[in-house]
Amino acid sequence: MILLLGLFAGGHLNADTPIAVEDLLKRSYLDDYHSNVVFGYRIVTETERYGARYSGNRLRCTNCHLGAGRRPDAIPLNVAGMYPKWRSKNGRRNGIGLRIRECFVYSLDGIMPPEDSPEVLAVAAYISYISHGEMIGETPEGRGVPTLPDTGYDPNPANGKAIYDTKCGACHGVNGQGIPGIPPLWGMESYNKGAGMANTKKAAGFIWANMPLGQERSLSHQDALDVSAYINMQIRPGDPRSSKLLKLFESVSGLVD
Amino acid sequence: MRYLRLLSEIIPWRPSLAGKLNPSTEAFAALIAALLVIPQGITFAYLAGLPPEYGIYTAIFVTLFASLFGSSSMLGGPNTAVAILIGITVAPFAGRGSPLYIDYVILLSLMVGLIQLLIWLARGGKYFQYLSPAAITGITTGVGIILILSSLDGIMGLSPSSTLFFFEKLYFMAADWRTLINPHSLAIGATTVFVGMVAKTRFPRFAILIAMAAGYLVGLVVLGIYTQVETEVELLGHIPFQALPLSYPKLDLEYLLVGLAMLPNAITIALIGLAQSMVIVKSLRSDTDQAINVDKEVFAQGIANSLAAFFSSFAGSGSFNRTAVNLSLGASTPLAGILSAFAVFILIAIFGPLLSFMPMPVIAGTLMLVGIGMIKPSEIARLFSWTGELLVFVTTLFSIIFLGLQTGLIIAFILSVILFVLSASKLEINITKGEESVEIRVEGHLFYASIDQLSSLLKRHRYDSVLLDLSVVSYMDLSATEAIARDLQKRDSDETSFVIVLKSQRLLDHFEQRLEGMPVQFIQQNE
Numbered sequence: 001m002i003l004l005l006g007l008f009a010g011g012h013l014n015a016d017t018p019i020a021v022e023d024l025l026k027r028s029y030l031d032d033y034h035s036n037v038v039f040g041y042r043i044v045t046e047t048e049r050y051g052a053r054y055s056g057n058r059l060r061c062t063n064c065h066l067g068a069g070r071r072p073d074a075i076p077l078n079v080a081g082m083y084p085k086w087r088s089k090n091g092r093r094n095g096i097g098l099r100i101r102e103c104f105v106y107s108l109d110g111i112m113p114p115e116d117s118p119e120v121l122a123v124a125a126y127i128s129y130i131s132h133g134e135m136i137g138e139t140p141e142g143r144g145v146p147t148l149p150d151t152g153y154d155p156n157p158a159n160g161k162a163i164y165d166t167k168c169g170a171c172h173g174v175n176g177q178g179i180p181g182i183p184p185l186w187g188m189e190s191y192n193k194g195a196g197m198a199n200t201k202k203a204a205g206f207i208w209a210n211m212p213l214g215q216e217r218s219l220s221h222q223d224a225l226d227v228s229a230y231i232n233m234q235i236r237p238g239d240p241r242s243s244k245l246l247k248l249f250e251s252v253s254g255l256v257d
Numbered sequence: 258m259r260y261l262r263l264l265s266e267i268i269p270w271r272p273s274l275a276g277k278l279n280p281s282t283e284a285f286a287a288l289i290a291a292l293l294v295i296p297q298g299i300t301f302a303y304l305a306g307l308p309p310e311y312g313i314y315t316a317i318f319v320t321l322f323a324s325l326f327g328s329s330s331m332l333g334g335p336n337t338a339v340a341i342l343i344g345i346t347v348a349p350f351a352g353r354g355s356p357l358y359i360d361y362v363i364l365l366s367l368m369v370g371l372i373q374l375l376i377w378l379a380r381g382g383k384y385f386q387y388l389s390p391a392a393i394t395g396i397t398t399g400v401g402i403i404l405i406l407s408s409l410d411g412i413m414g415l416s417p418s419s420t421l422f423f424f425e426k427l428y429f430m431a432a433d434w435r436t437l438i439n440p441h442s443l444a445i446g447a448t449t450v451f452v453g454m455v456a457k458t459r460f461p462r463f464a465i466l467i468a469m470a471a472g473y474l475v476g477l478v479v480l481g482i483y484t485q486v487e488t489e490v491e492l493l494g495h496i497p498f499q500a501l502p503l504s505y506p507k508l509d510l511e512y513l514l515v516g517l518a519m520l521p522n523a524i525t526i527a528l529i530g531l532a533q534s535m536v537i538v539k540s541l542r543s544d545t546d547q548a549i550n551v552d553k554e555v556f557a558q559g560i561a562n563s564l565a566a567f568f569s570s571f572a573g574s575g576s577f578n579r580t581a582v583n584l585s586l587g588a589s590t591p592l593a594g595i596l597s598a599f600a601v602f603i604l605i606a607i608f609g610p611l612l613s614f615m616p617m618p619v620i621a622g623t624l625m626l627v628g629i630g631m632i633k634p635s636e637i638a639r640l641f642s643w644t645g646e647l648l649v650f651v652t653t654l655f656s657i658i659f660l661g662l663q664t665g666l667i668i669a670f671i672l673s674v675i676l677f678v679l680s681a682s683k684l685e686i687n688i689t690k691g692e693e694s695v696e697i698r699v700e701g702h703l704f705y706a707s708i709d710q711l712s713s714l715l716k717r718h719r720y721d722s723v724l725l726d727l728s729v730v731s732y733m734d735l736s737a738t739e740a741i742a743r744d745l746q747k748r749d750s751d752e753t754s755f756v757i758v759l760k761s762q763r764l765l766d767h768f769e770q771r772l773e774g775m776p777v778q779f780i781q782q783n784e
Contacts (some may be wrong), residue, residue: 028507028509029509029510029511029512030357031357032350032351032352034709035351035355035356035357036352036355036357038356039355039356049497050496052497053308053494053496054495055495056495072408090486098337105485105486110494111485111492111494111495111613111614112485112489113494114617117354118308118352118354118355118358121352121355122355209634236604240486241486241487
């Protein structure tokens with residue numbers, strides 16, 4: 001039985017593509033490496049359940065990293081070959097572990113997990129797994145979000161609201177509160193002011209390339225920028241780096257009610 | 258008849274079994290026990306390499322089942338030595354805290370429970386009396402030292418790079434303290450330990466709770482001044498708490514193979530869990546007038562650990578410290594344990610969210626406090642009066658620290674049995690030489706291990722008449738009568754006589770049957 005399984009796994013090792021995560025899910029037994037990859041996949045796709053210990057809002061990783069981090073131009077997660085690298089955000093050379101931990105603090109507005117926590121290790125394993133086929137040190141195709149060309153105009157939140165109400169509000173809610181399966185865009189259950197999405201230009205690139213779902217790239221660059229500005233004007237949790245006491249109060253009061 | 262007795266031990270506890278039941282006393286004791294077990298559950302889950310909610314589930318379900326099927330006020334649930342052993346056992350097979358690791362822990366708990374149920378079927382409870390007090394002191398002291406060493410990781414803010422505990426850690430920590438030690442973690446952890454030590458002198462029962470509150474407050478201050486991003490102080494995180502966390506052990510071939518590899522450690526865990534519970538039960542039986550059934554307690558431990566596998570819990574055992582507090586608050590029935598499980602449930606449902614910001618250095622600090630509490634200088638000092646016990650203690654302690662907990666525990670068991678056999682096989686022999694005959698009076702157990710002392714003596718007096726006084730010997734095995742028979746054959750029966758003095762009719766029959774036709778006389782001494 002084990003021998004057979006070994007042959008089975010060996011056959012796959014010679015193949016060009018690794019086993020799809022969806023196929024791994026169907027197996028009754030996974031070894032430590034693959035079970036960790038699957039755990040990472042589950043954290044990414046069902047963050048509120050599998051990453052509950054350290055996440056602080058109702059977002060899932062896959063809400064921004066669309067397709068469980070496998071869609072180009074939607075901040076894909078096949079970036080294992082890019083790390084460790086220096087980032088201006090914290091002025092340090094970041095390993096993939098620190099990068100994941102920061103997602104928990106900012107985008108998930110939660111608690112920073114330790115470097116060796118099972119959650120971080122699992123997401124790191126998942127990131128390596130889906131980075132199969134990328135060149136080490138080379139930027140993968142469609143990494144991050146597209147950088148929109150300068151339209152020559154400032155973002156206009158008033159126009160953004162008009163577009164939001166007609167094109168986004170139906171799913172994300174008029175007050176940005178989201179519905180089950182659709183993430184909240186602002187309010188205390190969304191990403192905080194330290195998150196990458198809180199950057200108007202980045203969010204605009206994401207919106208232009210990926211939203212509304214099914215009609216991607218239908219908005220003009222200026223419209224995407226306006227919607228992004230409108231969304232990021234709204235109330236949301238503070239940046240954990242600047243409003244320390246407030247952040248603490250926010251977190252504690254959020255827990256009690 | 259035998260099956261009836263087994264059946265009677267399966268039946269859960271019910272209030273009518275208690276002669277006098279004082280529900281309000283039991284309820285108060287249950288509340289305090291719940292307050293104490295929550296931090297312990299979280300800490301021991303950390304020791305076992307599991308997310309914190311598993312410790313809470315263990316505090317609820319293992320405590321509940323152990324009390325429900327038990328007969329005493331002993332509180333079961335998460336236990337230090339068992340948790341450490343679970344961590345050591347499962348770590349080679351999967352990454353700490355990963356889903357596969359949790360599957361293995363659940364499988365291991367079921368194995369531990371089933372082994373304990375086998376011990377119950379074999380009526381094994383009584384054998385735990387062989388574990389000598391010296392070995393138990395050695396084990397608790399050793400576990401205490403392991404706890405102190407492992408708590409250093411969390412207090413200093415190091416990441417627990419391995420589940421194994423070595424003294425090398427102290428060296429590299431001292432050599433590289435500038436880069437390794439996180440000052441914020443150290444401030445929080447050191448406050449916890451310091452407050453705990455001070456509180457212990459004034460409110461010994463609640464010292465750990467006071468220490469945790471102090472550490473939590475310092476943690477809030479540190480997080481208010483700096484941020485978690487800067488300080489990297491590890492926080493406990495949200496506890497995803499479910500009311501009914503059903504789970505089941507996976508029994509695929511691959512899991513069973515790992516289970517087989519874990520079997521030796523599962524046996525060790527089952528034995529050490531039962532040994533601790535039996536020590537508690539023994540002291541409860543001698544100190545209180547509770548209606549305690551030792552075999553029922555063995556069953557309770559076994560069934561609680563088996564069921565743990567179905568409620569996202571890990572194996573546990575009786576807890577010394579919680580049982581002691583329970584007793585001091587007047588609890589005398591399993592009701593306190595049953596209620597405490599519900600109290601944990603309610604407390605976590607209400608106050609659980611507050612635990613999210615509990616700094617891990619506080620948890621590590623409580624580990625150190627538990628470890629310090631396990632080293633009892635007065636008990637160790639008492640052992641210095643007898644070399645045998647001292648030797649068992651020192652050997653157990655050193656093998657636990659240097660050879661690992663499992664090896665140390667096995668050595669402790671073996672040494673205890675050796676010590677018991679040595680003391681049991683020691684014969685007290687008095688020789689009174691008369692004119693023509695020798696009177697040999699024997700005290701002790703006559704069996705294969707002790708018979709040599711007597712037969713060499715008989716050989717020396719082969720040409721004398723012998724009066725062998727066995728009137729105070731209560732136990733004798735086949736090899737003893739055979740040795741006497743061998744000696745009789747070589748004896749000159751014309752010149753000398755051989756008389757055996759006995760008291761019990763049973764031994765007399767035994768001898769007459771074996772020494773049929775030999776030149777020997779018997780004298781039955783009446784009571």
